[in-house]
Amino acid sequence: MGSGRLYAAVAAGGFRRYATYKAATVAGVFTNTVFGLILVYTYLALWEERPHLGGYDQAQAVTYVWLGQCLYATLAIQGGGAEKDLMERIRTGEIAVDLYRPADLQLWWLAGDVGRALFQMLGRGVVPFAFGAVFFPMALPTSVTPWAAFVVTLLLATVVSFAIRYLAALSVFWLMDGMGVNQVLMITGVFFSGMVLPLNAFPGVFGDIVRVLPWAAQIQMPADVLMGETDPLRAFVFQAAWAVALLAAGRLLQSAATRRVVVQGG
Amino acid sequence: MGERSVLLEGLRAYRLIAGMWVRSSMTYRTSFVVTVFGNLMVTGLDFVGILLMFSQVDSLGGWTLPEIAFLYGLSVTAFGIADLVLGSMDVLGARMRDGSFDILLVRPAPVLAQVGADRFALRRLGRITQGAVVLAWALASVDVDWSAPKALLVPVMVVSGAAIFSAVFVAGAAFQIFAQDAAEVQNAFTYGGTTLLQYPPTVFGKDLVRGVTFMLPLAFVNWVPAAYVLGRPYPIELPPWTAFASPLVAVACCALAGVAWRVGLRSYRSTGS
Numbered sequence: 001m002g003s004g005r006l007y008a009a010v011a012a013g014g015f016r017r018y019a020t021y022k023a024a025t026v027a028g029v030f031t032n033t034v035f036g037l038i039l040v041y042t043y044l045a046l047w048e049e050r051p052h053l054g055g056y057d058q059a060q061a062v063t064y065v066w067l068g069q070c071l072y073a074t075l076a077i078q079g080g081g082a083e084k085d086l087m088e089r090i091r092t093g094e095i096a097v098d099l100y101r102p103a104d105l106q107l108w109w110l111a112g113d114v115g116r117a118l119f120q121m122l123g124r125g126v127v128p129f130a131f132g133a134v135f136f137p138m139a140l141p142t143s144v145t146p147w148a149a150f151v152v153t154l155l156l157a158t159v160v161s162f163a164i165r166y167l168a169a170l171s172v173f174w175l176m177d178g179m180g181v182n183q184v185l186m187i188t189g190v191f192f193s194g195m196v197l198p199l200n201a202f203p204g205v206f207g208d209i210v211r212v213l214p215w216a217a218q219i220q221m222p223a224d225v226l227m228g229e230t231d232p233l234r235a236f237v238f239q240a241a242w243a244v245a246l247l248a249a250g251r252l253l254q255s256a257a258t259r260r261v262v263v264q265g266g
Numbered sequence: 267m268g269e270r271s272v273l274l275e276g277l278r279a280y281r282l283i284a285g286m287w288v289r290s291s292m293t294y295r296t297s298f299v300v301t302v303f304g305n306l307m308v309t310g311l312d313f314v315g316i317l318l319m320f321s322q323v324d325s326l327g328g329w330t331l332p333e334i335a336f337l338y339g340l341s342v343t344a345f346g347i348a349d350l351v352l353g354s355m356d357v358l359g360a361r362m363r364d365g366s367f368d369i370l371l372v373r374p375a376p377v378l379a380q381v382g383a384d385r386f387a388l389r390r391l392g393r394i395t396q397g398a399v400v401l402a403w404a405l406a407s408v409d410v411d412w413s414a415p416k417a418l419l420v421p422v423m424v425v426s427g428a429a430i431f432s433a434v435f436v437a438g439a440a441f442q443i444f445a446q447d448a449a450e451v452q453n454a455f456t457y458g459g460t461t462l463l464q465y466p467p468t469v470f471g472k473d474l475v476r477g478v479t480f481m482l483p484l485a486f487v488n489w490v491p492a493a494y495v496l497g498r499p500y501p502i503e504l505p506p507w508t509a510f511a512s513p514l515v516a517v518a519c520c521a522l523a524g525v526a527w528r529v530g531l532r533s534y535r536s537t538g539s
Contacts, residue, residue, distance in 0.1 A: 023445055023448045027454075030454055034454040034458045037474070038458065038470075042326070044469075045465075045469040049323040049324075050322050177297075180304065186308060187311060196315035201318075201322060202318065203322065
């Protein structure tokens with residue numbers, strides 16, 4: 001089997017695994033729609049008070065909310081993707097089996113996570129987004145080009161999101177327990193991805209800082225590309241640079257970890 | 267057994283199980299302290315979000331920051347208490363899938379007490395602490411002409427609110443018996459509910475406010491009584507006495523949730539594995 005086909009099979013496995021939980025998917029759609037509704041009303045009140053906050057008009061703010069709900073599970077913003085299983089395998093020592101596979105550890109987990117992300121987007125993300133588009137005025141492009149650019153940013157966002165969580169998971173080689181790391185992932189993910197407020201609307205120097213952190217690649221960049229608020233090329237470069245840097249850091253940490261790997265359990 | 271002794275039995279079982287979990291979490295003290303702190307941070311993010319919004323505006327839906335902090339503190343503290351007492355309810359679906367729910371049914375203790383105390387986590391004190399701190403700040407900085415009824419209403423809101431949220435947890439658990447894989451629906455009402463109540467009712471559409479007042483009466487956790495305390499008109503017409511109706515609403519919610527729980531338990535079919 002060619003290595004491309006191997007990783008495609010791993011990705012398909014990730015997709016199918018999440019597709020099994022049908023009721024959970026429906027429940028997730030419901031939850032994201034409810035949270036979307038709450039956020040939309042607060043944002044409308046906020047933009048009522050401060051029109052053009054962060055350079056967005058009201059329709060753009062609404063679009064941002066529903067895009068966030070669409071990508072919340074897709075990009076595992078608060079964690080809960082492949083890194084959860086990876087942490088468990090490191091903790092129990094089952095990681096030793098993975099290291100013996102004739103496949104690249106990082107690519108293997110990336111493929112599985114991409115499959116998961118694709119399912120979460122189709123199964124869980126699209127419906128709340130469509131709900132928002134039907135019941136609220138949104139700022140969506142009518143030509144093909146921005147949508148095509150948007151798909152590219154989504155792909156890059158998925159890789160950046162994975163790369164961050166992969167780094168976090170590898171830390172379990174040293175920490176032995178993922179609880180604290182998971183909390184950090186959750187806090188940083190929710191806050192710096194702009195789930196609380198678009199990063200554009202963060203004030204002052206603090207705003208300047210959060211907009212160059214890797215989390216900005218996850219919701220802010222796809223949103224700005226979709227709504228034509230940024231040059232797509234600039235967004236691609238920003239996302240790809242973070243993806244490469246974080247994946248490389250993951251490789252370094254991975255080889256350091258496997259050199260000192262102590263298999264737990266017996 | 268009479269109703270009273272069932273209740274006492276339940277409380278005793280709850281205390282024993284919860285005590286066991288507390289002792290177990292205290293085995294690793296550092297880990298415990300870290301998770302309490304982490305919990306405090308996670309829940310505090312919502313308020314940081316509100317602070318960020320107020321770095322850009324002076325009011326939201328016509329309400330000032332101390333007024334919204336008042337709503338926030340009430341909602342989070344009440345929810346935090348319910349979450350501490352019954353927060354493990356959302357693992358019910360998983361327990362039914364792996365068959366361990368059956369074990370609870372044959373044990374000689376009320377099932378609700380066993381499920382509620384399951385994995386009792388003192389780290390959830392983090393949320394209560396965070397809510398209480400914001401509430402204290404709000405009480406100190408909000409511009410209110412305090413009277414005895416208004417002052418008395420604050421603790422009444424926290425207790426009734428905790429009871430209303432507890433009822434939502436129990437009703438959600440009953441729902442999970444029917445829809446075994448749908449714990450997230452419960453999250454929409456519990457976490458969604460507390461998030462909704464952190465913002466003033468004027469922010470939301472009238473239909474949503476009506477729904478949260480009359481259908482799923484979360485508005486009585488804080489919106490309705492807090493509007494009275496702050497001297498703000500409630501966005502929909504309500505008779506003045508409703509400002510003091512929270513305890514009644516709480517009792518009614520708990521009774522309904524209790525009925526739902528019994529119906530759920532009676533209709534439970536084991537997975538058989």
